[in-house]
Amino acid sequence: MKRIACILLLCACSQEPERSHQMQFKQIDSGIGSVECGSEPQETILEVNGCGVALLDYDNDGDLDFFLTSSGTIEEDSSSSGCRLYENVSSESGIKFVDVTEESGISIDTHAMGVAIGDINGDTFDDIYVTCFGPNRLLVNNGDGAFVEQGESANVHDDGWGTSAAFGDLDVDGDLDLYVCNYLEFDVDNVPRRAKYKGVDVLGGPHGLTPQQDIVYENNGDGTFENATEKWGFDSTPAFGLNVAILDLNDDGKQDVYVGNDSMANSLYINQGEGFVDSGFHSGAATNGEGSMQATMGIAVGDVNGDNLPDIFTTNFSSDTNTLHVNSESGFFSDRTNAYGLGLSSRMLLGWTTAFEDFDGDGHDDLIILNGHVYPNATMASMDSNRLQPVVTMSGSPHRFEQVNAIDGAFDDRAGVFGDLDGDGDVDLVIAPRHGAVRVYENVGAPPSVLKLTLGGSGQNTKGLGAKVTVQFDDGTTKSKWNHDGSGFQSSMSVPLLFTFPKNVKPVSLDIVWADGHMQRVPVTDEKMHVTQE
Amino acid sequence: MTTLCFLATYLFTVGCEAKNEQIVKLDKEFEVPLKLISEGEQGSARIRVRQHMDQQGESAQGFFIMGLSYHNEKRYAKAVEWFDGALSFDGPAYPPTLHFLGWSHYYLGNTTEAKEAFQRFLILQDHEPDSMFALGLIATDEGDEQKALKWFRKTIERCNQQPQLLQNIAAKSYARMSDILESRGNTDEAIAFYLRAIELNPKLYEVYHRLSNIYRRKGDEQLAENAQQQFFATRDIVRPDLRHTSFPE
Numbered sequence: 186m187k188r189i190a191c192i193l194l195l196c197a198c199s200q201e202p203e204r205s206h207q208m209q210f211k212q213i214d215s216g217i218g219s220v221e222c223g224s225e226p227q228e229t230i231l232e233v234n235g236c237g238v239a240l241l242d243y244d245n246d247g248d249l250d251f252f253l254t255s256s257g258t259i260e261e262d263s264s265s266s267g268c269r270l271y272e273n274v275s276s277e278s279g280i281k282f283v284d285v286t287e288e289s290g291i292s293i294d295t296h297a298m299g300v301a302i303g304d305i306n307g308d309t310f311d312d313i314y315v316t317c318f319g320p321n322r323l324l325v326n327n328g329d330g331a332f333v334e335q336g337e338s339a340n341v342h343d344d345g346w347g348t349s350a351a352f353g354d355l356d357v358d359g360d361l362d363l364y365v366c367n368y369l370e371f372d373v374d375n376v377p378r379r380a381k382y383k384g385v386d387v388l389g390g391p392h393g394l395t396p397q398q399d400i401v402y403e404n405n406g407d408g409t410f411e412n413a414t415e416k417w418g419f420d421s422t423p424a425f426g427l428n429v430a431i432l433d434l435n436d437d438g439k440q441d442v443y444v445g446n447d448s449m450a451n452s453l454y455i456n457q458g459e460g461f462v463d464s465g466f467h468s469g470a471a472t473n474g475e476g477s478m479q480a481t482m483g484i485a486v487g488d489v490n491g492d493n494l495p496d497i498f499t500t501n502f503s504s505d506t507n508t509l510h511v512n513s514e515s516g517f518f519s520d521r522t523n524a525y526g527l528g529l530s531s532r533m534l535l536g537w538t539t540a541f542e543d544f545d546g547d548g549h550d551d552l553i554i555l556n557g558h559v560y561p562n563a564t565m566a567s568m569d570s571n572r573l574q575p576v577v578t579m580s581g582s583p584h585r586f587e588q589v590n591a592i593d594g595a596f597d598d599r600a601g602v603f604g605d606l607d608g609d610g611d612v613d614l615v616i617a618p619r620h621g622a623v624r625v626y627e628n629v630g631a632p633p634s635v636l637k638l639t640l641g642g643s644g645q646n647t648k649g650l651g652a653k654v655t656v657q658f659d660d661g662t663t664k665s666k667w668n669h670d671g672s673g674f675q676s677s678m679s680v681p682l683l684f685t686f687p688k689n690v691k692p693v694s695l696d697i698v699w700a701d702g703h704m705q706r707v708p709v710t711d712e713k714m715h716v717t718q719e
Numbered sequence: 720m721t722t723l724c725f726l727a728t729y730l731f732t733v734g735c736e737a738k739n740e741q742i743v744k745l746d747k748e749f750e751v752p753l754k755l756i757s758e759g760e761q762g763s764a765r766i767r768v769r770q771h772m773d774q775q776g777e778s779a780q781g782f783f784i785m786g787l788s789y790h791n792e793k794r795y796a797k798a799v800e801w802f803d804g805a806l807s808f809d810g811p812a813y814p815p816t817l818h819f820l821g822w823s824h825y826y827l828g829n830t831t832e833a834k835e836a837f838q839r840f841l842i843l844q845d846h847e848p849d850s851m852f853a854l855g856l857i858a859t860d861e862g863d864e865q866k867a868l869k870w871f872r873k874t875i876e877r878c879n880q881q882p883q884l885l886q887n888i889a890a891k892s893y894a895r896m897s898d899i900l901e902s903r904g905n906t907d908e909a910i911a912f913y914l915r916a917i918e919l920n921p922k923l924y925e926v927y928h929r930l931s932n933i934y935r936r937k938g939d940e941q942l943a944e945n946a947q948q949q950f951f952a953t954r955d956i957v958r959p960d961l962r963h964t965s966f967p968e
Contacts, residue, residue: 383792383793383794384792384794466947467935469932469935472928474898474925474928474929474932475925475928475929476924476925476927476928476929476950476954477925477961478961504793504826513936515936515938517932517935517936519901519902519932519936521902523856523859523860524859524862524864524899524902525862526860526861526862528860529825529828529830529857529860530828531828532826532827532828533827533828565796566794566796566797566800567794567797568794569793569794569795569796569826569827584862585862
């Protein structure tokens, strides 16, 4: 008997321990130094939203570089650093970036806010659109490491208060059009009077201020754009626009637009082929399940219930909950926030950037939410919410998310981007607070089984923005992701798609629905694939 | 505000037949502050309570009223401080403290603490339906639909014993049961329960919105449109402030 027990014990010891899929991140020195975004003080609504971050591959070398905008205060147009571009020079020794702003010729020293990434001219190089308080900028990539600012000549230099923006092929002509969210009218010489929140004196707005109309630009295909807002039906009542995502939300093969508004109903513009109709209320996606309008800051898109339809998660104000809208085949979105465990846990937090990614490598998408209060005087005692708040990480399983504390500390975060920075197949983090040092986290959890996919679309849409990819696995299961711009918050992360899966299954084929609605089936031949539209 | 007025009436009149050996009544001195709170005069209420406690000494009920004033201002963290203080006094707890402590924790997202407070309250007053309803909501958030349905059914059973006074809580319970049924695909049953909810309380504006959505999913466009219009009309009467979000006030 003892002998059998010993043998069993020996067997157990000699086996490789089962990998636990825990979310684990380590903050690292990535070489960016103490680059800071935003600035103090925070006295008006202009100084609330912070900056934007983007992951892109500006030099087409196959790794992820990042771009940082820099918001400012009334007193100064921007923080001293201005907008910065960092090249990824990671190696086996770890994630590293070097500042290439000077070499790139990028010089934006104004109230820069958000950022969108897209190849606007079909030369295969990522171009950068920067929203600003004041004229927006378009940084056209020369392909040699340098950028040229062409906002005015390309006719995309709208001078409203731009927040988030996104590229997408809205008219199915093969090039990338542009949606720009505008926030509100703000006069620096006549700042809004202060307001009350829970009886506490706070900075004023957005209530009482005038919302600005969002703008949609049609790409003419020659490096210029024209305002197509009215022509395409994006002429809803102006709202406090903060975020946008462009993808096919009703699974009909055409690109739709979801817009998150502050303190007003969100919009879901459905592409009718001849134009767009705001179906926000009609589809249930404009409000939460009780019909209440929320203050949407962040947007995440993913498939939480495995039906291969895009679901929408939005982050909102404190003393309210974040909201999960689950999509259905009929095109209606149901508020399933509480059932997925995403409701009550968010009431003390004010959320910004959010995203679905499989951070722990278990094959299920998890959720990350960056938080921080808009009011510098926020405390639990006064507002039921502190100014500094945790990064919330939630581990996903079918039909449920459970909070895990993968990142220690409390922050005043706004923008963030998530992608495989070191090429090891898992998802790393770049996080920008409203003001302060940008933080880079390496994912140090167990390496996942992963299929890494980049796309090449037709025409000038050289990165295949807007494509839906569904992977078929050998056990009959499927998993869908959308290669889209926008979402997050003032950020862009249309990076290589990472499909993770359990060790005991293998990806067999890919079904791709491209932005123009064409379908393509491709066998899976490698763990890293690039698929070009036929 | 409507909820608070109702609860105040219920808890302080009907509800104080505590199950335990001792019935604790609200000190008459606090009736005026309570009235001020129900009228939205929280600051004045707090001054009254403070004055009373300065003269008569601090008390569990004084702390409770202070907590209630913050609860009514939706400053739940502050309310929790006072309610916890109220419960730290020697002697039997003033039962409604636990109930409102539960709701304050609920609105802060502290489900464990909320559940504990509601359960403690139900030990003292095992027939109190609003705490049962709250436990149903918490079970929903915990993903335990079966338990949530059980609590909502129990709430409705209890409400049926006093239909006039408790119809609002019954209506909310029907609506929450419908949400679960609808997510399970029991559309017709969900619609029937939503209709029952607004039959019991026609001012439950959010139910019209849910009805509208469920009709749309069914393809009943006209019914959906009617329900949506009813939602806007009812909301604008009951909660005109919700035409916009409420931050900042």
